[in-house]
Amino acid sequence: MSVPAPAPNGKFNVAQKGAAGMKLIATGLLVLMAISFFTARAYEPAYPALGWIKAFAEAAMVGGLADWFAVTALFRHPLGLPIPHTAIIPKNKDRIGDTLANFIRTNFLVPRVVARRMHRLDLAGAAGRFLKAPAGQESRIRGGASRLIADLAESLGDERLGGIVKSATARRLKEMQVSPLIGRALAQAINEDRHLPLLEAAIRWLARTLDSNEGMIRDMVRDRVSWVLRLASLDDKLANAIMDGLRKLALDMEADPAHPVRHKAELEMAKLANDLQTNPETMAKVERWKEQLIENQSVGLWLDGLWQQARAAIIKGAKNPDAAMAGELGKVIANAGHTLESDERLKAGINLFARRAIVGLAASYGDNIVKLVSDTIRGWDAKTITDRLEAAVGRDLQYIRINGTLVGGLVGACIHALDVLGL
Structure with a gap:
C-alpha cells in the first residue's frame, strides 16, 4: 500500500511556483516559434528574406518539441499516450529508491569513508566551545531545547509523569538484587x-x-x-x-x-x-x-515529594536557562567546556572514541539505514513523489526546453545558410 510522501513545506511551494513559471516561458517560446514559422511561410514568396526566420522557427519547433517530449517522458506519458519508455520515474520509483540507497551505502556509509570524514572533525572542541559559551550565545539552541523540556514537563503533569517515574523506579528497584550490592559495599568498607x-x-x-x-x-x-x-x-x-x-x-x-x-x-x-x-x-x-x-x-x-521537587526545578531551569547557567552549575559547565577545548590529550581521546563509535555504527547499521531509505521510497505514493521531484528539478528542466528551442533554431539557420550558399 502506497502512502503519501512527506507533506510539502514552504520551500517546496516556492520551487513548484518557480518550475511552473519556467514551464510557461518555455511553452510560450515554443508557441512563438510556431507562429513565426507559419507567418514566415505565408509571406516568404513576397519577402524571400523571411526564409531565414522560417528556417530558424522550423528547427526551433523541432528542438523544442523534442526536448518537451524528453522532459515530459521523465514524469508522465506525453499527451496521455502510453508510449513505451515514458513516465520513467513513476514506473521505476522502486528501482530509483534502491539505486539511491545503494549509492548512499557505497559512498557515505563505508567505514573507511566515515573514518576519513570524522578524522577532520573536532567534536570535543566543538562541544567545549558550546559549553563555555557566555550567556546569550548559543541562545537559539539552548532556548529551543529549554522550551521543549519545559513544555514536556508541564504537559505530562504531576500525577501522570510522577506516576510514570515512580512506577519505573519501583519496578527497577524490585528487579534489582540489593542484597549482593549491600554485601559488596560492606565488605569493601571493612577492607578499607x-x-x-x-x-x-x-x-x-x-x-x-x-x-x-x-x-x-x-x-x-x-x-x-x-x-x-x-x-x-x-x-x-x-x-x-x-x-x-x-x-x-x-x-x-x-x-x-x-x-x-x-x-x-x-x-x-x-x-x-x-x-x-x-x-x-x-x-x-x-x-x-x-x-x-x-x-x-x-x-x-x-x-512523590522528590519527584515534585525535581519537576519544579526542571521547569524553573528550563524556562530561564540563562539564570540556571549563571550560578555554580554554569561555572562547572563552562570549566568543563574550557577543559574540553584546551586539553589536547582529553580532546584526542574523546574524538577517537566518537570516531570509532560512529564508524562502528556505520559498519553495523549501514545496511539497515539504506534499507530504511529504500523501503520509505517504496512506500511513497508514485504521483506525490513524481510531483515533488518535478517541482525540485523542473525549473532546470524547463531551461533545457528553452535551450533546445534556441539551439535548434540556430542549427536551422546554419543549415539554411549552407543551402543559400549552395554548399
Missing part, C-alpha cells in the same frame, strides 16, 4: 577500615543507652533476683556490679581496638557481608524487606 567510625559510634551509643536507662536496668535486676538476696540487701550490690561491668565493657571497647568483643563484632560484620552475597536465606530476607519498604505508603509519599 571505613567501618570503624560506624563501630565506634555504635559503642558510644551503647554507653549513652546504659546511662539513660540505668533505672530500668536496676529495676529489672531487682525483679529477677530471689527474695533471699533482696532480704540480705544484695540486689543493689548486684545491680551496681552489672552496671559497672557494662560501663567498663563499653569504655574498654572504645579505648582498645583489639578488644575481644570488638573483634567479635567485626567478625560478625564480615560474616554478614559474606552472607548478603552468598547465603540464599539471608538474601531472600533482605529482598523481602526491600519489597515491603517499596510498598510502604510513606516511602511512596517520599518518592
Whole structure:
C-alpha cells in the first residue's frame, strides 16, 4: 500500500511556483516559434528574406518539441499516450529508491569513508566551545531545547509523569538484587577500615543507652533476683556490679581496638557481608524487606515529594536557562567546556572514541539505514513523489526546453545558410 510522501513545506511551494513559471516561458517560446514559422511561410514568396526566420522557427519547433517530449517522458506519458519508455520515474520509483540507497551505502556509509570524514572533525572542541559559551550565545539552541523540556514537563503533569517515574523506579528497584550490592559495599568498607567510625559510634551509643536507662536496668535486676538476696540487701550490690561491668565493657571497647568483643563484632560484620552475597536465606530476607519498604505508603509519599521537587526545578531551569547557567552549575559547565577545548590529550581521546563509535555504527547499521531509505521510497505514493521531484528539478528542466528551442533554431539557420550558399 502506497502512502503519501512527506507533506510539502514552504520551500517546496516556492520551487513548484518557480518550475511552473519556467514551464510557461518555455511553452510560450515554443508557441512563438510556431507562429513565426507559419507567418514566415505565408509571406516568404513576397519577402524571400523571411526564409531565414522560417528556417530558424522550423528547427526551433523541432528542438523544442523534442526536448518537451524528453522532459515530459521523465514524469508522465506525453499527451496521455502510453508510449513505451515514458513516465520513467513513476514506473521505476522502486528501482530509483534502491539505486539511491545503494549509492548512499557505497559512498557515505563505508567505514573507511566515515573514518576519513570524522578524522577532520573536532567534536570535543566543538562541544567545549558550546559549553563555555557566555550567556546569550548559543541562545537559539539552548532556548529551543529549554522550551521543549519545559513544555514536556508541564504537559505530562504531576500525577501522570510522577506516576510514570515512580512506577519505573519501583519496578527497577524490585528487579534489582540489593542484597549482593549491600554485601559488596560492606565488605569493601571493612577492607578499607571505613567501618570503624560506624563501630565506634555504635559503642558510644551503647554507653549513652546504659546511662539513660540505668533505672530500668536496676529495676529489672531487682525483679529477677530471689527474695533471699533482696532480704540480705544484695540486689543493689548486684545491680551496681552489672552496671559497672557494662560501663567498663563499653569504655574498654572504645579505648582498645583489639578488644575481644570488638573483634567479635567485626567478625560478625564480615560474616554478614559474606552472607548478603552468598547465603540464599539471608538474601531472600533482605529482598523481602526491600519489597515491603517499596510498598510502604510513606516511602511512596517520599518518592512523590522528590519527584515534585525535581519537576519544579526542571521547569524553573528550563524556562530561564540563562539564570540556571549563571550560578555554580554554569561555572562547572563552562570549566568543563574550557577543559574540553584546551586539553589536547582529553580532546584526542574523546574524538577517537566518537570516531570509532560512529564508524562502528556505520559498519553495523549501514545496511539497515539504506534499507530504511529504500523501503520509505517504496512506500511513497508514485504521483506525490513524481510531483515533488518535478517541482525540485523542473525549473532546470524547463531551461533545457528553452535551450533546445534556441539551439535548434540556430542549427536551422546554419543549415539554411549552407543551402543559400549552395554548399
